[in-house]
Amino acid sequence: MKVLVIGASGRVGSDLVEKLLADNHQVIGTTRQDQQLFDADNYSQLNLDITAEKDDIQKQLADDIDAVYFVAGSGGKDVLEVDLHGAVKTMQAVQDKGIKRYIMLSTVFSLDTSKWGNPAIADLKDYYIGKHYADEWLVNDSTLNYTLVQAGALKEQVGTGKITVNSDKAGENAIADVAATLVAVLDADSASKKVFHIQNGETPIKEAIASL
């Protein structure tokens, strides 16, 4: 498949691109950096500014893209422009371009504000608000075939290939397993129009995705 990864230089994004390339997908990675991030025949790169106007974003999208990942993040520095409005503009551009599949990496309990009293979340309140309204747009206002993958704290841990889905409590996530989960949902019918959260766990990723 031809896949666009928005935020290819990030911690999850770079691992995701590597895995997609290894699976022989044609990958376009977006970054604001000039240097080429990956050296592979099936990789190309796009300098995409998601703070630009929606129509300018749309013009930069290739016609034959099959699926889009959003794994960009402002790191809390520009939540309104990047995590909220930047994300929604990419959804609108993708939708108006006629691309159907959109996979969003988000954060655990982004849609469930009743869980926001948790101290770990309260410290990230602005970030949660930004992700919340972007995720709400995707789920309630778009016509995209979305998958919304919500992760907890991202850790530089060795991946195990195993996760737990939709636990009542937030947990940690090995970045490699988040990236592997994003790859696994790409063409999984069971993940179509699904919202779920993941953490380090005991179920092989493919099996966890099949059970959604």
Add this chain to the structure above:
Amino acid sequence: MKVLVIGASGRVGSDLVEKLLADNHQVIGTTRQDQQLFDADNYSQLNLDITAEKDDIQKQLADDIDAVYFVAGSGGKDVLEVDLHGAVKTMQAVQDKGIKRYIMLSTVFSLDTSKWGNPAIADLKDYYIGKHYADEWLVNDSTLNYTLVQAGALKEQVGTGKITVNSDKAGENAIADVAATLVAVLDADSASKKVFHIQNGETPIKEAIASL
């Protein structure tokens, strides 16, 4: 009518409350300040924190409120918590309480992102993004009988009682005329489920509202 004014100490809010009191409405003004803002038999005050959880906001709402005004604003200092999520939580609380009428003061072109290249708006981008998603929630996701009044730059000018509605260009607004417009839409059928912007102009306010 019994009317709740969220943001009663603001420049528009205080003028709005005065006009509603003069019209013999029962007014509850919300503020974070301790001192009583107005001395009138038909005025009472509520210390309402819109950064609290939605259920806690809802518990503070009287059962017999007929209409709610949202004229609060963070002044750009807390856009995510106040102008966006705080506003939406008041909509949700009002709706879940069974109150139907909700009147929002917003900013010109809040829903029309194609106009955001205008330099005056570009300087206020974060504020516009916050207002945009709050206004979208009101118009697209709520079941409230809303009126969304969008004003341009607010000025301490003498009110003329006249406005122009839905000009192609943004303009200035005498605060007194914004407050008078908000009063005029309160029970105007023509303003039900309407979005419009106002500026200083030539049409008497009642006539302008009747023509919506």
